[in-house]
Amino acid sequence: MSRQQLIEQIKVKRSFLCVGLDTDITKIPEFLKQYPDPVFEFNKRIIDATKDLCISYKPNAAFYESRGVKGLQSLVDTYNYIPKDILSIIDAKRGDIGNTSDMYARAFFDEAETGMGFDAITVTPYMGNDSVTPYLKYNGKWIILLALTSSVGSKDFQYLETPDGHLFETVIKKANTWAGADRLMFVVGATKSTEFTNIRKYAPDNFLLVPGVGAQGGSLADVCQYGITKDCGLIVNASRSIIYASNGEDFAEAAREEAKKLQQQMEMELEKAGII
Numbered sequence: 001m002s003r004q005q006l007i008e009q010i011k012v013k014r015s016f017l018c019v020g021l022d023t024d025i026t027k028i029p030e031f032l033k034q035y036p037d038p039v040f041e042f043n044k045r046i047i048d049a050t051k052d053l054c055i056s057y058k059p060n061a062a063f064y065e066s067r068g069v070k071g072l073q074s075l076v077d078t079y080n081y082i083p084k085d086i087l088s089i090i091d092a093k094r095g096d097i098g099n100t101s102d103m104y105a106r107a108f109f110d111e112a113e114t115g116m117g118f119d120a121i122t123v124t125p126y127m128g129n130d131s132v133t134p135y136l137k138y139n140g141k142w143i144i145l146l147a148l149t150s151s152v153g154s155k156d157f158q159y160l161e162t163p164d165g166h167l168f169e170t171v172i173k174k175a176n177t178w179a180g181a182d183r184l185m186f187v188v189g190a191t192k193s194t195e196f197t198n199i200r201k202y203a204p205d206n207f208l209l210v211p212g213v214g215a216q217g218g219s220l221a222d223v224c225q226y227g228i229t230k231d232c233g234l235i236v237n238a239s240r241s242i243i244y245a246s247n248g249e250d251f252a253e254a255a256r257e258e259a260k261k262l263q264q265q266m267e268m269e270l271e272k273a274g275i276i
Protein backbone atom coordinates (compact mmCIF):
# COMPACT_ATOMS: atom_id res chain seq x y z
CA MET A 1 0.00 0.00 0.00
CA SER A 2 1.40 3.40 -1.00
CA ARG A 3 1.59 6.44 1.25
CA GLN A 4 -1.10 8.14 -0.86
CA GLN A 5 -3.44 5.14 -0.52
CA LEU A 6 -2.86 5.12 3.24
CA ILE A 7 -3.71 8.82 3.52
CA GLU A 8 -6.82 8.25 1.40
CA GLN A 9 -7.95 5.42 3.68
CA ILE A 10 -7.52 7.66 6.73
CA LYS A 11 -9.72 10.32 5.16
CA VAL A 12 -12.38 7.89 3.95
CA LYS A 13 -12.58 5.95 7.22
CA ARG A 14 -12.11 9.11 9.35
CA SER A 15 -9.79 7.00 11.43
CA PHE A 16 -6.12 6.20 11.97
CA LEU A 17 -6.78 3.20 14.15
CA CYS A 18 -4.73 0.02 13.97
CA VAL A 19 -6.33 -2.97 15.68
CA GLY A 20 -3.67 -5.19 17.20
CA LEU A 21 -4.36 -8.90 16.73
CA ASP A 22 -2.41 -10.13 19.77
CA THR A 23 -4.54 -13.21 19.98
CA ASP A 24 -3.72 -15.36 22.98
CA ILE A 25 -5.50 -18.73 22.86
CA THR A 26 -5.78 -18.73 26.67
CA LYS A 27 -7.73 -15.44 26.61
CA ILE A 28 -10.31 -16.02 23.90
CA PRO A 29 -13.90 -16.97 24.74
CA GLU A 30 -14.40 -20.62 25.64
CA PHE A 31 -17.14 -21.26 23.06
CA LEU A 32 -14.65 -20.65 20.22
CA LYS A 33 -12.68 -23.75 21.21
CA GLN A 34 -15.18 -25.91 19.26
CA TYR A 35 -13.85 -24.46 15.96
CA PRO A 36 -11.00 -26.19 14.08
CA ASP A 37 -8.84 -23.06 14.51
CA PRO A 38 -10.16 -20.99 17.45
CA VAL A 39 -7.53 -18.27 16.99
CA PHE A 40 -8.43 -17.71 13.36
CA GLU A 41 -12.14 -17.82 14.19
CA PHE A 42 -11.56 -15.13 16.84
CA ASN A 43 -9.56 -12.93 14.44
CA LYS A 44 -12.11 -13.39 11.67
CA ARG A 45 -14.92 -12.15 13.91
CA ILE A 46 -12.82 -9.24 15.23
CA ILE A 47 -11.98 -8.21 11.65
CA ASP A 48 -15.63 -8.49 10.54
CA ALA A 49 -16.68 -6.32 13.49
CA THR A 50 -14.05 -3.58 13.11
CA LYS A 51 -12.98 -3.35 9.46
CA ASP A 52 -15.02 -0.20 8.75
CA LEU A 53 -13.48 1.57 11.77
CA CYS A 54 -9.76 0.98 11.29
CA ILE A 55 -7.13 1.50 8.61
CA SER A 56 -4.73 -1.19 9.77
CA TYR A 57 -4.43 -4.58 11.47
CA LYS A 58 -1.28 -5.61 13.30
CA PRO A 59 -0.87 -9.25 14.26
CA ASN A 60 2.04 -9.59 16.68
CA ALA A 61 4.14 -12.54 15.45
CA ALA A 62 4.90 -13.78 18.98
CA PHE A 63 1.29 -14.76 19.60
CA TYR A 64 1.34 -17.03 16.54
CA GLU A 65 4.91 -18.34 16.59
CA SER A 66 4.45 -19.39 20.21
CA ARG A 67 1.93 -22.00 18.95
CA GLY A 68 4.27 -23.58 16.40
CA VAL A 69 2.90 -24.88 13.09
CA LYS A 70 -0.73 -24.36 14.17
CA GLY A 71 0.02 -20.75 15.04
CA LEU A 72 1.70 -20.08 11.70
CA GLN A 73 -1.36 -21.45 9.92
CA SER A 74 -3.56 -19.09 11.99
CA LEU A 75 -1.28 -16.21 10.97
CA VAL A 76 -1.40 -17.09 7.25
CA ASP A 77 -5.20 -17.42 7.37
CA THR A 78 -5.49 -14.15 9.28
CA TYR A 79 -3.24 -12.37 6.76
CA ASN A 80 -5.46 -13.65 3.95
CA TYR A 81 -8.62 -12.49 5.73
CA ILE A 82 -7.43 -8.89 6.21
CA PRO A 83 -9.10 -6.80 3.46
CA LYS A 84 -6.53 -5.72 0.87
CA ASP A 85 -7.35 -2.01 1.24
CA ILE A 86 -6.37 -2.16 4.93
CA LEU A 87 -2.69 -1.83 5.86
CA SER A 88 -1.43 -5.15 7.21
CA ILE A 89 1.49 -4.86 9.64
CA ILE A 90 3.37 -7.84 10.97
CA ASP A 91 4.80 -6.83 14.34
CA ALA A 92 7.84 -9.09 14.24
CA LYS A 93 10.61 -6.74 15.48
CA ARG A 94 13.24 -8.51 13.41
CA GLY A 95 16.89 -7.48 13.03
CA ASP A 96 19.93 -9.46 11.88
CA ILE A 97 22.79 -9.46 9.38
CA GLY A 98 21.89 -8.85 5.75
CA ASN A 99 21.49 -12.39 4.43
CA THR A 100 19.37 -13.33 7.47
CA SER A 101 17.25 -10.19 7.07
CA ASP A 102 16.69 -11.31 3.47
CA MET A 103 15.08 -14.46 4.88
CA TYR A 104 12.93 -12.53 7.39
CA ALA A 105 11.78 -10.29 4.54
CA ARG A 106 10.95 -13.35 2.45
CA ALA A 107 9.06 -14.92 5.35
CA PHE A 108 6.65 -12.01 5.71
CA PHE A 109 6.67 -10.28 2.30
CA ASP A 110 6.99 -13.04 -0.31
CA GLU A 111 3.40 -14.16 -0.64
CA ALA A 112 4.11 -16.70 -3.41
CA GLU A 113 6.63 -18.47 -1.17
CA THR A 114 4.96 -18.31 2.28
CA GLY A 115 1.35 -17.28 1.78
CA MET A 116 2.04 -13.99 3.59
CA GLY A 117 2.58 -10.65 1.86
CA PHE A 118 2.20 -8.14 4.67
CA ASP A 119 2.39 -4.45 3.73
CA ALA A 120 4.76 -3.59 6.58
CA ILE A 121 7.07 -5.14 9.16
CA THR A 122 8.48 -3.82 12.43
CA VAL A 123 12.28 -3.98 12.56
CA THR A 124 14.84 -3.25 15.29
CA PRO A 125 17.51 -0.74 14.27
CA TYR A 126 20.50 -1.72 16.36
CA MET A 127 22.35 -3.86 13.81
CA GLY A 128 22.35 -0.92 11.41
CA ASN A 129 21.93 -0.27 7.71
CA ASP A 130 22.71 -3.74 6.32
CA SER A 131 20.20 -5.33 8.69
CA VAL A 132 17.42 -2.89 7.81
CA THR A 133 17.67 -2.22 4.07
CA PRO A 134 17.05 -5.81 2.78
CA TYR A 135 13.33 -5.29 3.44
CA LEU A 136 13.36 -2.41 0.93
CA LYS A 137 14.03 -4.83 -1.95
CA TYR A 138 10.30 -5.57 -1.86
CA ASN A 139 8.72 -2.73 -3.79
CA GLY A 140 5.88 -0.99 -2.04
CA LYS A 141 6.51 -2.61 1.35
CA TRP A 142 7.12 -0.57 4.50
CA ILE A 143 9.74 -0.84 7.24
CA ILE A 144 8.61 0.35 10.65
CA LEU A 145 11.72 0.94 12.73
CA LEU A 146 11.64 0.93 16.53
CA ALA A 147 12.62 4.42 17.69
CA LEU A 148 11.19 5.22 21.12
CA THR A 149 9.20 2.33 22.49
CA SER A 150 6.30 2.46 24.93
CA SER A 151 8.10 0.18 27.38
CA VAL A 152 9.45 1.27 30.77
CA GLY A 153 12.78 -0.23 29.68
CA SER A 154 13.05 2.31 26.84
CA LYS A 155 15.13 4.40 29.23
CA ASP A 156 17.85 1.73 29.44
CA PHE A 157 19.24 2.34 25.94
CA GLN A 158 17.01 4.64 23.89
CA TYR A 159 17.72 7.74 26.00
CA LEU A 160 21.50 7.25 26.08
CA GLU A 161 23.35 10.38 24.97
CA THR A 162 25.16 10.16 21.64
CA PRO A 163 27.10 12.95 19.89
CA ASP A 164 23.94 13.44 17.84
CA GLY A 165 21.33 13.53 20.63
CA HIS A 166 19.58 10.68 22.42
CA LEU A 167 20.08 7.29 20.82
CA PHE A 168 16.47 7.19 19.56
CA GLU A 169 17.01 10.58 17.86
CA THR A 170 20.16 9.29 16.19
CA VAL A 171 18.22 6.23 14.98
CA ILE A 172 15.59 8.45 13.36
CA LYS A 173 18.07 10.86 11.76
CA LYS A 174 20.29 8.08 10.39
CA ALA A 175 17.47 5.85 9.15
CA ASN A 176 15.93 8.76 7.29
CA THR A 177 19.08 8.80 5.12
CA TRP A 178 18.39 5.16 4.12
CA ALA A 179 14.82 5.51 2.86
CA GLY A 180 12.13 8.12 2.35
CA ALA A 181 8.90 8.73 4.21
CA ASP A 182 7.15 6.69 1.52
CA ARG A 183 8.84 3.49 2.77
CA LEU A 184 9.91 4.17 6.36
CA MET A 185 7.85 4.65 9.51
CA PHE A 186 8.94 4.73 13.14
CA VAL A 187 7.48 3.20 16.29
CA VAL A 188 6.96 5.80 19.00
CA GLY A 189 5.03 4.80 22.11
CA ALA A 190 1.91 6.73 23.16
CA THR A 191 3.35 6.72 26.67
CA LYS A 192 6.08 9.06 25.35
CA SER A 193 3.73 11.73 23.98
CA THR A 194 5.82 14.65 25.30
CA GLU A 195 8.63 13.57 22.94
CA PHE A 196 6.47 13.85 19.81
CA THR A 197 7.22 17.57 19.20
CA ASN A 198 10.92 16.82 19.32
CA ILE A 199 10.58 13.72 17.14
CA ARG A 200 8.66 15.67 14.50
CA LYS A 201 11.80 17.84 14.03
CA TYR A 202 13.63 14.79 12.65
CA ALA A 203 10.66 12.93 11.22
CA PRO A 204 8.37 15.65 9.85
CA ASP A 205 6.81 13.44 7.18
CA ASN A 206 7.18 9.89 8.44
CA PHE A 207 4.15 8.02 9.62
CA LEU A 208 4.56 6.98 13.25
CA LEU A 209 3.14 3.70 14.48
CA VAL A 210 1.99 4.50 18.01
CA PRO A 211 1.26 1.61 20.39
CA GLY A 212 0.37 2.22 24.01
CA VAL A 213 -3.14 3.67 24.14
CA GLY A 214 -5.68 1.51 25.95
CA ALA A 215 -4.07 -1.15 28.13
CA GLN A 216 -0.79 0.80 28.56
CA GLY A 217 -2.54 4.05 29.47
CA GLY A 218 -1.17 6.41 26.79
CA SER A 219 -3.30 9.42 25.82
CA LEU A 220 -4.64 9.67 22.27
CA ALA A 221 -5.32 13.40 22.73
CA ASP A 222 -1.68 14.06 23.74
CA VAL A 223 -0.33 11.98 20.87
CA CYS A 224 -2.43 14.04 18.44
CA GLN A 225 -1.59 17.36 20.08
CA TYR A 226 2.14 16.81 19.58
CA GLY A 227 2.35 14.33 16.72
CA ILE A 228 -0.32 14.92 14.08
CA THR A 229 0.79 16.30 10.68
CA LYS A 230 -1.03 17.67 7.64
CA ASP A 231 -1.23 14.08 6.32
CA CYS A 232 -2.15 12.74 9.78
CA GLY A 233 1.18 10.92 10.04
CA LEU A 234 -0.10 8.68 12.82
CA ILE A 235 -1.26 5.08 13.02
CA VAL A 236 -2.40 4.47 16.56
CA ASN A 237 -2.55 0.87 17.73
CA ALA A 238 -4.70 -0.67 20.45
CA SER A 239 -4.70 -4.40 21.00
CA ARG A 240 -5.92 -5.79 24.36
CA SER A 241 -8.36 -2.95 25.12
CA ILE A 242 -10.22 -3.79 21.89
CA ILE A 243 -9.91 -7.52 21.31
CA TYR A 244 -10.47 -8.53 24.95
CA ALA A 245 -13.19 -5.97 25.72
CA SER A 246 -15.44 -8.94 26.57
CA ASN A 247 -14.74 -12.59 27.18
CA GLY A 248 -18.28 -13.70 26.34
CA GLU A 249 -20.27 -14.52 23.23
CA ASP A 250 -20.56 -10.76 22.62
CA PHE A 251 -16.78 -10.29 22.32
CA ALA A 252 -16.91 -9.03 18.72
CA GLU A 253 -19.63 -6.46 19.47
CA ALA A 254 -17.70 -5.33 22.55
CA ALA A 255 -14.54 -5.00 20.44
CA ARG A 256 -16.50 -2.93 17.94
CA GLU A 257 -17.70 -0.63 20.73
CA GLU A 258 -14.14 -0.01 21.93
CA ALA A 259 -12.87 0.51 18.38
CA LYS A 260 -15.75 2.89 17.72
CA LYS A 261 -14.85 5.02 20.77
CA LEU A 262 -11.30 5.42 19.48
CA GLN A 263 -12.47 6.05 15.91
CA GLN A 264 -14.79 8.82 17.11
CA GLN A 265 -11.97 10.53 19.02
CA MET A 266 -9.77 10.18 15.92
CA GLU A 267 -12.46 11.72 13.72
CA MET A 268 -12.53 14.75 16.05
CA GLU A 269 -8.74 15.05 15.92
CA LEU A 270 -8.71 14.80 12.11
CA GLU A 271 -11.35 17.54 11.91
CA LYS A 272 -9.45 19.71 14.40
CA ALA A 273 -6.28 19.37 12.30
CA GLY A 274 -8.20 20.26 9.11
CA ILE A 275 -7.44 16.91 7.48
CA ILE A 276 -11.07 16.01 6.86
Ligand SMILES: O=c1ccn([C@@H]2O[C@H](COP(=O)(O)O)[C@@H](O)[C@H]2O)c(=O)[nH]1
Binds near residue numbers: 060151211215237
Ligand atom coordinates in the same frame (compact mmCIF):
# COMPACT_ATOMS: atom_id res chain seq x y z
O1 LIG B 1 6.98 0.19 21.81
C1 LIG B 1 6.20 -0.73 21.55
C2 LIG B 1 6.31 -1.47 20.40
C3 LIG B 1 5.37 -2.45 20.17
N1 LIG B 1 4.35 -2.68 21.02
C4 LIG B 1 3.36 -3.72 20.65
O2 LIG B 1 2.09 -3.08 20.44
C5 LIG B 1 1.04 -3.84 20.99
C6 LIG B 1 0.40 -3.11 22.14
O3 LIG B 1 -0.62 -3.88 22.71
P1 LIG B 1 -1.67 -3.31 23.82
O4 LIG B 1 -2.42 -4.52 24.22
O5 LIG B 1 -2.52 -2.29 23.15
O6 LIG B 1 -0.85 -2.75 24.93
C7 LIG B 1 1.69 -5.17 21.39
O7 LIG B 1 1.66 -6.04 20.26
C8 LIG B 1 3.11 -4.79 21.69
O8 LIG B 1 4.00 -5.87 21.50
C9 LIG B 1 4.25 -1.94 22.16
O9 LIG B 1 3.34 -2.11 22.98
N2 LIG B 1 5.17 -0.97 22.39
